[in-house]
Amino acid sequence: MDPSAYVIPDHGKVMACLDVSIYNAPVTDYAAWASRRLDAELTCLHVLDRKPVRPNRVDYSGSIGVDAGSHLLDELVELEARQNRLAMQHGRVMLEQACERARSRGAVRPQVLQRHGPLAQALTELEAGVRLFVLGKRGEAADFNTGHLGANLERVVRAVHRPTLVASREFRPVNAFAVAFDGSPTTRKCVEMVAMSPLLQGLDCNLIVADNGGGNDIEGLDWATQRLEAAGFAPKAHVRAGDAEQIITESVDRLSIDLLVMGAYGHSRIRHLIVGSTTTAVLRKCTVPVLLLR
Amino acid sequence: MLFLQNIRRDWFSSLRGDALAGLVVAMALIPEAIAFSLIAGVDPKVGLYAAFCISVVIAFAGGRPGMISAATGAMALLMITLVRDHGLEYLLAATVLTGLLQVVAGYLRLADLMRFVSRSVVTGFVNALAILIFLAQLPELINVPVLVYPMVAAGLIVIYGLPRLTRAVPSPLVAIVALTAVALITGIDVPTVGDKGELPDALPVFLIPNIPLNIETLVIILPVSLTLMTVGLLESFLTAQIVDDLTDTPSDKHREAKGQGLANIVSGFFGGMAGCAMIGQSVINVKSGGRGRMSALLAGVFLLLMVVFLGEWVGKIPMAALVAVMIMVAIGTFSWRSIADLRVHPRTSSMVMIGTVVVTVATHDLAKGVLTGVLLSALGFARKVGQVLVVGKRLSDDGTARTYIVTGQVFFASADRFLSQFDFREVIDMVRIDVSGAHFWDLSAVGALDRVILKFRREGVEVDVVGMDEASRTLVDRLGVADKPDAEQLLGH
Numbered sequence: 001m002d003p004s005a006y007v008i009p010d011h012g013k014v015m016a017c018l019d020v021s022i023y024n025a026p027v028t029d030y031a032a033w034a035s036r037r038l039d040a041e042l043t044c045l046h047v048l049d050r051k052p053v054r055p056n057r058v059d060y061s062g063s064i065g066v067d068a069g070s071h072l073l074d075e076l077v078e079l080e081a082r083q084n085r086l087a088m089q090h091g092r093v094m095l096e097q098a099c100e101r102a103r104s105r106g107a108v109r110p111q112v113l114q115r116h117g118p119l120a121q122a123l124t125e126l127e128a129g130v131r132l133f134v135l136g137k138r139g140e141a142a143d144f145n146t147g148h149l150g151a152n153l154e155r156v157v158r159a160v161h162r163p164t165l166v167a168s169r170e171f172r173p174v175n176a177f178a179v180a181f182d183g184s185p186t187t188r189k190c191v192e193m194v195a196m197s198p199l200l201q202g203l204d205c206n207l208i209v210a211d212n213g214g215g216n217d218i219e220g221l222d223w224a225t226q227r228l229e230a231a232g233f234a235p236k237a238h239v240r241a242g243d244a245e246q247i248i249t250e251s252v253d254r255l256s257i258d259l260l261v262m263g264a265y266g267h268s269r270i271r272h273l274i275v276g277s278t279t280t281a282v283l284r285k286c287t288v289p290v291l292l293l294r
Numbered sequence: 295m296l297f298l299q300n301i302r303r304d305w306f307s308s309l310r311g312d313a314l315a316g317l318v319v320a321m322a323l324i325p326e327a328i329a330f331s332l333i334a335g336v337d338p339k340v341g342l343y344a345a346f347c348i349s350v351v352i353a354f355a356g357g358r359p360g361m362i363s364a365a366t367g368a369m370a371l372l373m374i375t376l377v378r379d380h381g382l383e384y385l386l387a388a389t390v391l392t393g394l395l396q397v398v399a400g401y402l403r404l405a406d407l408m409r410f411v412s413r414s415v416v417t418g419f420v421n422a423l424a425i426l427i428f429l430a431q432l433p434e435l436i437n438v439p440v441l442v443y444p445m446v447a448a449g450l451i452v453i454y455g456l457p458r459l460t461r462a463v464p465s466p467l468v469a470i471v472a473l474t475a476v477a478l479i480t481g482i483d484v485p486t487v488g489d490k491g492e493l494p495d496a497l498p499v500f501l502i503p504n505i506p507l508n509i510e511t512l513v514i515i516l517p518v519s520l521t522l523m524t525v526g527l528l529e530s531f532l533t534a535q536i537v538d539d540l541t542d543t544p545s546d547k548h549r550e551a552k553g554q555g556l557a558n559i560v561s562g563f564f565g566g567m568a569g570c571a572m573i574g575q576s577v578i579n580v581k582s583g584g585r586g587r588m589s590a591l592l593a594g595v596f597l598l599l600m601v602v603f604l605g606e607w608v609g610k611i612p613m614a615a616l617v618a619v620m621i622m623v624a625i626g627t628f629s630w631r632s633i634a635d636l637r638v639h640p641r642t643s644s645m646v647m648i649g650t651v652v653v654t655v656a657t658h659d660l661a662k663g664v665l666t667g668v669l670l671s672a673l674g675f676a677r678k679v680g681q682v683l684v685v686g687k688r689l690s691d692d693g694t695a696r697t698y699i700v701t702g703q704v705f706f707a708s709a710d711r712f713l714s715q716f717d718f719r720e721v722i723d724m725v726r727i728d729v730s731g732a733h734f735w736d737l738s739a740v741g742a743l744d745r746v747i748l749k750f751r752r753e754g755v756e757v758d759v760v761g762m763d764e765a766s767r768t769l770v771d772r773l774g775v776a777d778k779p780d781a782e783q784l785l786g787h
Contacts, residue, residue: 050542060315060462060582061456061461061464062319062464062466062582063453063464063466063578063622064623066625066630067630072540072580073539
């Protein structure tokens with residue numbers, strides 16, 4: 001996507017995408033924080049993505065009786081209906097609790113919303129009225145031990161055209177943030193967004209630059225520093241030589257950064273397939289929330 | 295990567311279910327593939343190779359994960375004449391050509407035409423298919439040793455009775471094994487599968503059909519291939535619809551068409567007959583827990599392994615066991631609900647369904663049956679919409695002028711009705727025909743209005759037509775009603 005076509009939204013809601021994983025609490029907290037900072041209404045969203053069910057009786061009889069097809073259909077529909085009514089009720093309770101939690105943390109007019117369908121599709125449909133999505137690194141289905149990201153995360157980040165805040169496992173107050181900057185149009189857009197948005201105003205501002213030998217970065221860095229200074233920040237630039245992924249994760253630790261801003265999935269899918277994505281690697285290694293902008 | 299995620303979802307999301315379902319389906323496919331080969335008049339190995347090739351290729355190339363395709367009765371019925379008059383090699387060539395045509399149909403997005411095939415036609419299709427499968431079993435029940443009848447009955451009792459006791463083993467398989475054992479132990483002399491033709495003893499090999507590549511050959515196989523293409527796609531699309539409904543997931547019908555084509559091309563080159571998706575097998579697959587592409591792949595692989603390594607035993611299966619299984623398939627395919635529905639459904643719908651069945655059973659050609667059904671439903675629809683036409687009449691206060699206000703649909707089916715609404719015998723000076731609330735859909739409508747005007751003129755009446763511009767906008771082909779600002783008004787009455 002052409003980054004210049006990307007409009008930084010200055011109105012709309014903050015949308016917390018919740019499920020029953022352990023990210024439920026931090027997603028709610030970060031969403032409440034963003035809602036307060038942006039003075040934007042908060043919506044707590046639960047998307048019910050239906051898993052296919054099997055008939056409860058194992059049936060390997062291989063025989064088909066009278067109107068087998070329609071009987072099977074009735075059975076499957078009844079089964080899914082029961083399962084989904086339950087999921088819907090669970091989701092409603094979970095959302096009410098999240099809403100209460102967000103309210104106590106200063107969120108602006110928190111509301112609840114439930115939608116059916118795959119997460120990425122639901123978010124794309126809703127994004128017109130949304131300023132910022134907040135979601136957890138992993139969903140309820142993901143396995144923590146493998147270090148893999150939730151299957152939905154990349155799908156979502158690639159699908160939606162709004163900034164996405166990927167929450168970490170625990171909420172901690174945001175005092176210092178950093179922008180991963182490499183002079184590319186996407187990261188310049190990140191700087192623009194930081195400068196224009198009230199989200200990070202008044203916080204300790206850092207620019208992390210991985211110098212891989214090209215002179216272009218430094219020139220862009222001057223521009224970024226000036227842009228941020230003009231917006232009232234006092235940016236500190238940290239230029240280090242090396243691999244972007246490593247520099248970013250190390251610097252976040254070393255500088256006690258509470259939130260990282262970076263461009264998401266700047267490269268093509270082909271390149272991604274071969275060398276992997278910096279975004280995915282950083283998301284996996286960083287223990288702080290990451291604000292992604294495409 | 296979404297591509298990889300899709301592969302994961304389609305292939306590996308329900309491995310256990312797919313593997314077991316694949317096994318169940320493979321065991322159900324063997325008797326069917328043999329039976330359908332015999333219907334077509336070829337050796338059982340032709341149907342078995344087809345079942346293997348088609349289910350394996352469709353696993354990769356199909357557009358509907360969870361659907362099972364193989365050699366089918368609907369297709370076998372269309373091959374009988376070709377095989378009888380010209381032999382197997384021509385059937386293989388026709389199979390390849392069918393595949394090519396289906397690939398073209400996939401690129402031409404022919405699946406979109408399925409919207410003209412109404413629900414009643416689909417019901418007629420499955421009912422006719424069930425009747426034909428049943429009728430095809432009759433030769434095995436006429437002029438056969440008398441012991442065949444109790445064997446078929448015993449087979450049916452096992453098939454329908456065993457699932458009441460256990461659903462852990464396929465009951466048709468148990469019926470086949472039991473009847474084969476009885477026949478072997480008692481040594482009774484009943485026809486067996488081995489009597490009917492050659493069974494596979496090796497993996498299929500690539501062969502180019504041994505036919506002259508000339509126009510005469512094309513003239514022989516093209517009509518057959520066209521019908522095979524149509525019937526194959528029809529059954530595949532409607533099976534895909536059934537699986538869509540069962541699993542509540544979407545399918546890619548255009549990809550399915552291309553996949554069916556590729557599967558038939560491969561089948562033809564490996565000595566198999568043309569096939570398509572199977573309604574009964576797909577239901578069995580879903581019922582046994584098959585959801586992904588893996589079940590179709592494994593069904594094909596299991597089938598071939600069992601047939602090649604147990605070929606000797608497959609030949610000893612009594613035909614009576616096969617007939618019992620096929621009677622079950624016929625009963626399971628038939629939509630029994632549709633019989634009860636005859637009393638409550640609109641008469642036109644029932645007529646479409648019965649028309650489809652009658653023509654199909656009479657011609658043994660599902661394509662002709664479906665064509666009949668589509669025509670009947672189009673006629674029924676035209677007749678109904680033709681009723682949506684009201685002509686209001688108003689006489690002026692001095693009794694010299696009359697206004698006709700036409701509202702509704704004017705087209706070939708309602709043109710006569712339109713004409714009959716006017717009173718040409720009335721003695722007046724002036725007639726006003728307001729058609730701004732009507733739609734003139736075709737030239738018949740315009741012609742009818744012209745006749746009305748002429749008739750009035752001949753009586754010496756002056757005629758004034760109002761709103762013709764609005765009414766005749768519908769004459770334009772490619773009418774994009776939805777994007778017109780006045781769409782609401784256009785559809786509003």
